[in-house]
Amino acid sequence: MAAGSPDAVRPVAAMPAVPPPRTGGPVPGAAPDVPRGDLWEIPFAAEDLYELRRLVAGWAARETMPEEAADDLVLSVHELATNSVRHGGGVGMLRLWRTVEALVCEVQDAGRLSDPSIGSEQPGDAAAESRGLWIARQLCDLVEIGTGPAGTLVRLHKRFV
Amino acid sequence: MGATEQLHIDLRQESDRVIVKLEGELDMANAPLLQSSIESPDLSGTKTVVLDLQGLTFLDSTGLRIILAAREQCWRRGQEFAVTPGSQQVQRLLSVTGVGEHLRTIATADEVLV
Numbered sequence: 001m002a003a004g005s006p007d008a009v010r011p012v013a014a015m016p017a018v019p020p021p022r023t024g025g026p027v028p029g030a031a032p033d034v035p036r037g038d039l040w041e042i043p044f045a046a047e048d049l050y051e052l053r054r055l056v057a058g059w060a061a062r063e064t065m066p067e068e069a070a071d072d073l074v075l076s077v078h079e080l081a082t083n084s085v086r087h088g089g090g091v092g093m094l095r096l097w098r099t100v101e102a103l104v105c106e107v108q109d110a111g112r113l114s115d116p117s118i119g120s121e122q123p124g125d126a127a128a129e130s131r132g133l134w135i136a137r138q139l140c141d142l143v144e145i146g147t148g149p150a151g152t153l154v155r156l157h158k159r160f161v
Numbered sequence: 162m163g164a165t166e167q168l169h170i171d172l173r174q175e176s177d178r179v180i181v182k183l184e185g186e187l188d189m190a191n192a193p194l195l196q197s198s199i200e201s202p203d204l205s206g207t208k209t210v211v212l213d214l215q216g217l218t219f220l221d222s223t224g225l226r227i228i229l230a231a232r233e234q235c236w237r238r239g240q241e242f243a244v245t246p247g248s249q250q251v252q253r254l255l256s257v258t259g260v261g262e263h264l265r266t267i268a269t270a271d272e273v274l275v
Binding site: 057082138 | 169187189190219222230232250259260264
C-alpha cells in the first residue's frame with residue numbers, strides 16, 4: 001500500500017531523465033539482457049502490452065522480488081502503459097532499474113494530465129470510472145507524477161520488503 | 162502472440178442461466194472480445210448471467226470496466242448477474258478497486274442464486 005509515502009507531484013523538467021549513478025557494476029552471472037544497476041529502456045505500443053507484462057514479471061523475478069509484490073508491480077506498470085496507449089499518443093517508453101531497496105518503473109508518453117492528482121480517490125463501482133492510477137497508487141510504495149507540455153512521466157517504486 | 166490467443170471465451174446455457182467462461186488474460190487488447198460476447202443475443206433470454214472467472218489469470222482496469230458494463234446491461238434487462246472468484250491477481254484487483262464488495266460472487270458457476 002502507498003501508506004506512509006505521500007505521492008509526489010513534480011514537473012517533468014525536475015525529474016532526471018536517467019537514474020542517479022550507483023556504485024557497483026553488473027553482477028557476474030546476471031542475465032545479459034537485464035544488467036543489474038543499469039537503466040533498461042523499452043518502447044511500447046498497444047500490441048506490446050502482453051509482452052510488456054511478461055518482461056516486467058521476468059525482470060522482477062530475476063531481481064528476486066517476492067511473487068505477490070511482483071504481481072502488483074506488473075499490474076501497475078500495465079495500467080500506466082495502457083494509459084499511454086489510450087491517452088498518451090498511443091505509444092510510450094518504459095524504463096526499469098533497481099535501487100538497493102526497490103524496483104523502479106517509469107512510464108513516459110506524450111500525453112498531458114489535466115489533473116496530476118488523478119487516481120487519489122477511490123473510484124466507485126460504475127463501469128465508466130477510471131481506475132488505472134488508483135490501482136498503481138494502491139499497489140506501489142511511491143508514485144511520482146510529472147506532467148506538462150512535454151508529456152507525462154509516472155514513476156513507480158516497489159520495495160522488496 | 163495475438164490478442165485472441167490470450168483470452169478464450171466460452172458461452173454455455175444451463176437451466177436458468179448463461180455461463181460466460183473466461184480463460185487466460187483479459188486486458189485492453191482483448192476486452193472488445195468480451196464486449197461482443199456480452200452483447201450476444203444468447204445472453205438476453207435467461208434469468209441469470211454468470212461470468213466464470215476461475216480460469217482468468219490476469220485482469221486489468223479495462224477488463225473490469227467491461228465486466229461492470231456487462232453487469233449494468235444485465236440489470237437493465239432485469240437479469241441477475243454474478244461472478245465466480247478468479248485467480249489471486251484477479252481478486253487483488255477487485256479488492257484494491259473496491260469493486261469486489263459490490264460484485265455478487267458465487268463459489269461455482271452452477272451455484273443456485275437465492
